[in-house]
Amino acid sequence: MSRFPDRDATALVVIDMQRGVVAGNYEVEAVTRNVAALVERARADGVPVVWVQDHNELEKDSPEWQLVDGLVPAEGEARVDKIYGDSFEDTDLDERLAERGVDRLVVAGAQTDACIRSTLHGALTRGYDVTLVSDAHTTEDLRQWGSPISPEQAVGYANLYWSFSRTPDAAGDVTPTAEVAFTR
DSSP states (O other), rough: OOOOOOOOOOEEEEEEEEEEHHHOOOOOHHHHHHHHHHHHHHHTTTTTEEEEEEEESSOOOSSSSSSTTTTTOOTTTTEEEESSSSSTSSSSHHHHEEEEEEEEEEEEEOOOIIHHHHHHHHHHHTOOEEEEEEEEEEEOGGGGGTTTOHHHHHHHHHHHHTTTTEEEEEEEEEOOGOOSSOOO
């Protein structure tokens, strides 16, 4: 259903699973295990894995900028550096996906209510079908800055609204780690 009739590949996109981003986040250990399991399955299925790392607030190559323990990009896997919430904005992500024939994204990572949300919408409006992995995204507690909901509620709300996200030529869906299918 995506906007790309000449593409039929899926990519796993791992967003901002960096030490300085996820420190103290909601269920970060379980999310990290789920992301690692997704990476392993994607590689076994020959599915491209794309690693996105934020360097707007984190100094590139600093300890905080590094990926969390247990997540290591393999040689040849795409790496995308970003400074905006939407992983497509002012990056080469779209081009990297096009090179790999990708029309569907499976998205995991952090922060649910910031970079995950922005990237989901950015992908959908660009014509990608997008699966949010329901138990493989996390966020911090933003109530001290005015958020009316807890991190657990933010994750739950994202899972709810993303399951209804559509455009005329692309769709969103939500699937738990155990049920993610990289092939169609």
